[in-house]
Amino acid sequence: MKIVMCVKETPSTTAEKRFGADMRLERRKEDAIINPFDEYSIEEGLRQQEKHGGETIVLSMGPATATDTIRKALAMGADRGVLVSDPALAGSDAVATARVLAAALQKIGFDLVLFGSAAADAYGGIVPSAVAEFLGLPLLSFATKLDEDGTTAKIERQAEVGYNTVETQTPALVSVMKSINEPRYPSMKGIMQSKKKTIDTMSLADLGIESGTVGAGASGEKALSAEKITTQRKGEIYMGNDGAAERVVAFLVEQKVL
């Protein structure tokens, strides 16, 4: 079975974030991590491989330096990496990103494609469904459990109360929630081995994509300005258990909600 895990390089969640003059998020190399949501799809791919055998491939679109991020996923245990990188891709929106990933997936070939449910920077959560549309395949989205038997993929899908089961035939695309598993830490051996693993690079020309259909110019939306949101909060601290309940009650009464 050929399993492809799509990952995104994002700034660390604790990194200070600001916009550049072009109104794009400034991405600093030293802050770059694997999108935390994607650690769960990488883990799920590795678990499916442990069950069914086959090959695990990490696919990412990003700057040339994103090979470092792919290497981190390889250290967790994936077999090889593919990076789609091209100067014309800068500023691509979610739909353009999906177009590129779909083309790369077709070139790589797959039985199962795994995504995190969203990326921690933009929080769109729309790339997996758009990739599925470009490939003409169903998407099992927001999975909290995945069973795959070679012909059918079945998930438990988070619902308002409890779960639904949803299934489709393979090849299939699945996006996973954080509750699906507990991602492993790379072992020292894994880190050493990752340095010898292959990472192939593909350009837009390799994928047969016109540069005019991606990048900032093809984006359907643009940012005009940004401003800091400041809310004045009272910031009162009450230390200790004694009298705390009374203080809260008095506060609620002051605010006329009790």
Add this chain to the structure above:
Amino acid sequence: MANDVWALAEISGGKLASISLQLASKAAELAGTLGGSSAAVALGTNTQAAAADLGACGVQTVYASEGSVYDEYLTQPHVEALAALIQQHQPRLVLFGCTNFGRDVSARLAARLGLGIEYNVGDVAADNGEITMIVPAFGGSQAVTMAFQGEGTRLLGARPNAFATNRVGGTATVESVPAPAAPSNGAKVAGPFGTEGAAEAGHLGKAPDGHDIWMPAASGAKLEEAQIIVSGGRGLGGPQGFAQIEELATALGAGLGASRAAVDAGWVPYAHQVGQTGKTVKPTVYIACGISGAVQHKAGMGTSGLIIAINKDKDAPIFSFWDLGIVGDLNVVVPQLTAAVKQRKGS
């Protein structure tokens, strides 16, 4: 045509989700400002009842497509129906909810028809014929003003509760649209999880005094409309801790919220989750119990009127955006607070 604004309703198992009314209200308002007409699209079962509710929020037309195929398959039948409608009528703007359903449907539509899409929108305005959107970024610390560029229909994904429901009264003209056939290669909904063991599924264990602890019944609508929300996180330690804040919520007549950590731990259903991957709420008072206050949680409650935080860790991030903070033991403070609230309400 060129200035029409639509809302995509969310219907599941014949039940209209409350975000549909928020979207319909905003579609009616924007279409009025832009000088176009407004419509809602209702796909699923029991669409006649949905059409009445949507019409009451001011939309002039409801495109209603009745069919069980919408409940039987994820996303694909909805995209078929909606793509045909958009190509036929070419509205300027279609409003979606930033929910699992809305994200999946809008992404496919954008890919299929080459439409511009903006998501996580917190507010939208039409001025002199131009549409601008406010999108919160970086955990709600910045507000980015966005505009669409290019031609054609545009898709706008709104955060839940970004728009108010405005029941202006009214009756929409209902236009029936045939439901598509089942997709040959689709994501089929095989059934609800745990049907056989449903009675056991919500059972979380036994309290020290021997009584059973059950997962609280979901009450999503109440959460979004509640004046007070009592919300719990990992700091509660387990389902027993959660049962304590459920009692507090009941005493206050408050909605019950939860952080992702508490939902993932299985202490409370997803319907209660507040934050970036859950609901966005704006109560008068938000009481965070044992919630560290990660940016993902803040994104769902940071605009609450007043925030009360109860946490034993005075270095938790929640103590950077709070009004009243109690640094104490939840197991002591929460039961005392419940008793004090009951006493005050009784007197």
